[in-house]
Amino acid sequence: MSNLIGPVEPMALANHPVKGLYFIMSGAPESIDIAVMSYTRTLRITLKTQKDLIDEQKFKLCMVKAFEAVSKASMEIPNKTKIK
DSSP states (O other), X not given: OOOOOOOOSXXXXXXXXXXXXXXXXXXXXXXXXXXXXXXXXXXXXEEEEOTTTSOHHHHHHHHHHHHHHHHHHHHTSOOOSOOO
């Protein structure tokens, strides 16, 4: 786990612009895998679960509530540093 900010400037590979970055573990024995990455000030979250392990609708509702709580809390934190 890391608290480093991902790239804030757009990147290109072989002169092709990179629109987004995602990553996920494959072949891991975990029942649930969550990967979080930021790129150009956009947060991307990837979720992978074992088939039929979690009720999809309940999981989605819990994730939406959690994201809303985190977003609300982050808006209350004063911005003391500015990313250029």
